[in-house]
Amino acid sequence: MSIFSYLLPKKQRSAAVAKERLQIIVARERSTRGGPDYLPQLQEELLAVVRKYVPVDPDAVNVQVDRDSGCEILELNITLPENHPS
Amino acid sequence: MTKIVVVTSGKGGVGKTTTSAALATGLALRGFRTTVIDFDVGLRNLDLIMGCERRVVYDLVNVINGDANIRQALIKDKRVENLFILPASQTRDKDALTQEGVERVLNALRDDMAMDYIICDSPAGIEKGALMAAYYADEAVVVTNPEVSSVRDSDRMLGILASKTRRAEQGGGDIPARLLLTRYSPERVTRGEMLSVDDVREILAIDLLGVIPESQAVLNASNAGSPVILDTESDAGQAYLDAVARFLGDEVPHRFLTAGRKGLLGRLFGGQ
Numbered sequence: 252m253s254i255f256s257y258l259l260p261k262k263q264r265s266a267a268v269a270k271e272r273l274q275i276i277v278a279r280e281r282s283t284r285g286g287p288d289y290l291p292q293l294q295e296e297l298l299a300v301v302r303k304y305v306p307v308d309p310d311a312v313n314v315q316v317d318r319d320s321g322c323e324i325l326e327l328n329i330t331l332p333e334n335h336p337s
Numbered sequence: 338m339t340k341i342v343v344v345t346s347g348k349g350g351v352g353k354t355t356t357s358a359a360l361a362t363g364l365a366l367r368g369f370r371t372t373v374i375d376f377d378v379g380l381r382n383l384d385l386i387m388g389c390e391r392r393v394v395y396d397l398v399n400v401i402n403g404d405a406n407i408r409q410a411l412i413k414d415k416r417v418e419n420l421f422i423l424p425a426s427q428t429r430d431k432d433a434l435t436q437e438g439v440e441r442v443l444n445a446l447r448d449d450m451a452m453d454y455i456i457c458d459s460p461a462g463i464e465k466g467a468l469m470a471a472y473y474a475d476e477a478v479v480v481t482n483p484e485v486s487s488v489r490d491s492d493r494m495l496g497i498l499a500s501k502t503r504r505a506e507q508g509g510g511d512i513p514a515r516l517l518l519t520r521y522s523p524e525r526v527t528r529g530e531m532l533s534v535d536d537v538r539e540i541l542a543i544d545l546l547g548v549i550p551e552s553q554a555v556l557n558a559s560n561a562g563s564p565v566i567l568d569t570e571s572d573a574g575q576a577y578l579d580a581v582a583r584f585l586g587d588e589v590p591h592r593f594l595t596a597g598r599k600g601l602l603g604r605l606f607g608g609q
């Protein structure tokens with residue numbers, strides 16, 4: 252690599268951005284995989300409801316189905332923004 | 338024991354057919370009786386890459402429908418002993434492939450033709466054709482380009498492989514799936530413009546079968562109708578030979594992962 256490329260602005264290092272975005276989306280898609288078909292839709296609608304009250308990220312709502320000795324558990328995680336007054 | 342291998346990706350145009358041709362040819366070169374099947378019904382392409390397009394008489398759907406038997410439909414490769422091609426049909430009928438029909442063809446290749454390996458060249462997408470190509474597989478090669486949409490689609494395909502194969506349906510768990518990263522450009526990785534092989538491995542979390550560099554040799558090979566693995570002088574040809582060796586269990590170090598050496602001046606001022 253040329254010494255000059257170290258002087259390039261950060262945005263040129265697009266591979267790092269690609270990796271980070273992929274890690275997030277892949278983790279999200281894996282969490283609903285194998286679950287019922289309505290999960291992605293459920294996630295969308297929950298997000299819409301939560302956003303009526305709190306300005307959360309699209310990634311803030313996480314729905315996951317766990318199978319635990321015969322019974323299924325629907326796990327719902329909502330990350331609230333840090334500076335949100337509660 | 339006959340092994341059925343699916344070459345798959347989700348995303349289109351990443352190098353499945355190039356890889357299927359190379360893998361099948363490489364296995365045959367190592368002495369295994371190998372058939373490569375084109376599952377891309379409607380868009381026949383493997384015949385061109387294998388250079389046998391003018392010898393196609395019958396195809397996969399003809400065998401499924403009983404218009405021809407497997408012996409009549411198989412095309413024996415003229416360069417490599419033990420290598421056979423079963424072309425795709427050009428029918429536009431989406432329902433031409435049936436699960437039961439595919440099973441009969443695979444059984445005939447195993448029982449009547451005594452194949453060691455059957456390589457299934459999957460069509461793009463995650464629909465019927467791709468599902469059929471994967472359903473009976475014992476093993477998968479997931480072809481991925483170092484690029485966001487290809488990696489994401491490969492991950493989705495891994496999810497499908499984990500639930501939609503016969504083995505998975507019968508409770509036998511996942512089939513082994515290995516990553517083949519193709520069209521890799523070490524120069525661009527060094528410049529931070531392309532995901533590195535380690536990035537992709539980390540995201541997909543599967544074993545690495547090989548890395549195939551972006552290479553002019555691939556286009557030359559498809560122009561000539563001769564699988565690139567036969568171009569043993571070329572970087573891509575050698576990378577595929579290594580991948581076949583690894584596929585068979587040999588321990589071969591990965592090559593073509595770093596940019597070619599440059600002089601000091603080139604490194605200081607070239608940047609690329």
Ligand SMILES: Nc1ncnc2c1ncn2[C@@H]1O[C@H](COP(=O)(O)OP(=O)(O)OP(=O)(O)O)[C@@H](O)[C@H]1O
Binds near residue numbers: 519
């Ligand atoms: N290592 C490589 N270097 C350069 N070009 C490549 C390489 N691998 C594949 N290609 C090119 O990429 C294109 C797509 O390759 P190929 O047909 O094998 O992909 P595919 O995944 O089978 O596509 P489809 O999804 O349409 O079936 C072709 O033009 C091929 O020559």
Ligand SMILES: [Mg+2]
Binds near residue numbers: 355377382458460
């Ligand atoms: Mg193809």
